[in-house]
Amino acid sequence: MNKELEHSFVEELEKNQNIVHKVCRIYTNNQEAHNDLFQEITIQLWKAYPKFRGDSKFSTWMYRVGLNTAITLYRKRKRSIKTETFDAFQYKIKSEPYDDTEEEQLKLLYKAVHQLNDIEKALVFLYLEDKSYKEISETIGISEVNARVKMNRVKTKLRTILNP
Amino acid sequence: MDELELLKKDWKKNEDTKYPKLSYKExxxxxxxxxxxxxxxxxxxxxxxxxxWTLISFAFKNTEYNKRFESYHAENIMIPFLILGYIILGYFFYKFYMNYRTISATDSAKILMENILKTRRTVKQYVGFNLIYLALSAFIALGVQFDRDEEMISLVEKASANGEIFKFYAVTIILTLVFLGLLIAIILGFYYLIYGILLKRLNRNYRELKKLEV
Known part of the structure; x- marks a missing residue:
């Protein structure tokens, strides 16, 4: 029984692992931290899996557990030494030729996102993932109105970071 | 273009190839x-x-002081006090366990944080209870000693013969208070440090969420 559960879980996660990578991308800025967070999210997903009833999609459920781990549950395993900054950490964003100004702007944007606090990062992440405000508010646990208000503030904050 | 839209455009680009692919085995x-x-x-x-706290109460069991205390025959005060202590310990442990069980990574971020803080609060109350219990026991013990300890009684008599009975009581009580105060300060400082470090991020994020509600 347990083996079966393990198998179905690992298979699902393997299929949907991008979601976890994306959470890690928002919350960490070097390879080591990325792997460490990925590991913890995987453990938390696995621990919560027996309670996953399938009344929501596996991927939807993953967003919730993934963000909860990043925002609340996660504690660094090792003291991570900042060897690589996010800029150097490649997500193969350069696979297509960008014009220089856009590429430069994107770099600054990612850097700015990393300066946001944990809750703001969660909002940005869910926004980038095209989640509705309803889903955003349910994942974070605030009202839909407040999610909208906060999202607007985050946009302003990003703009201020980019154009001080 | 809106900054976030630009980011989103890039975010969605090559989603299938830009992230590491972990294998089933990994x-x-x-x-x-x-x-x-x-x-x-x-x-x-x-x-x-x-x-x-349980060990502390056992550690006291076999000390000289405890043996001397037993000779006062103050069981009618101490035993109910002890039983009360165990009942309250049981209550806190039950509450802590129930709180712990409600923590689930599938709740919303806010509820999850609240549930974690709730288990923390239970333990905090338990520690508070222990400190009060400690202070109360110290004063009950002091009262019993004034009443039944021969050495103490002779000291009281001596002091009262010298007309310094008030001073004697005052000094004893103040010394006990100072000692208790120091002990409590050390214990609280220790907790403050541990939980301060452990819960710094959680508290910050919880405050941030709370702020959104106003």
Whole structure:
């Protein structure tokens, strides 16, 4: 029984692992931290899996557990030494030729996102993932109105970071 | 273009190729590893706290002081006091365990944080209870000693013969208070440090969420 559960879980996660990578991308800025967070999210997903009833999609459920781990549950395993900054950490964003100004702007944007606090990062992440405000508010646990208000503030904050 | 729209455009680009692809085996390896989550740490520290206070009460059992105390025959006060202590310990342990069980990573971020803080609060109340219990026991013990300890009684008589009875009581009580105060300050400082470090991020994020509601 347990083996079966393990198998179905690992298979699902393997299929949907991008979601976890994306959470890690928002919350960490070097390879080591990325792997460490990925590991913890995987453990938390696995621990919560027996309670996953399938009344929501596996991927939807993953967003919730993934963000909860990043925002609340996660504690660094090792003291991570900042060897690589996010800029150097490649997500193969350069696979297509960008014009220089856009590429430069994107770099600054990612850097700015990393300066946001944990809750703001969660909002940005869910926004980038095209989640509705309803889903955003349910994942974070605030009202839909407040999610909208906060999202607007985050946009302003990003703009201020980019154009001080 | 809106900054976030630009980001989103890039975010969605090449989604399938830009992230690492972990194999079935690698993911399987991960679920066998141990979690290092904050909840686990709170759980471990709380258990240590319960153990610490229980051990303290046992450590007192065989001391000289305790033996001398037994000779006062103050069981009618001490035994109910002890039983009360155990009942309250049981209550806190039950409450802590129930709180711990409600923590679920599938709740919303806010509820999850609230549930974690709730287990923390239970342990905090337990520690508070222990400190009050400690202070009360110290004063009950002092009262019993004034009443039944021969050495103490002779000291009281001597002091009263010299007309310094008030001073004697005052000094004894103040010394006890100072000693208790120091002990409590050390214990509280220790907790403050541990939980301050452990819960710094959680408290910050919880405050941030709270702020959104106003």
């Amino acid at each position: 993911i399987y390896g991960m679920i066998l590893k141990k979690s290092s989550s904050i909840v686990k740490w709170i759980f471990i520290i709380s258990i240590l706290e319960f153990a610490f």
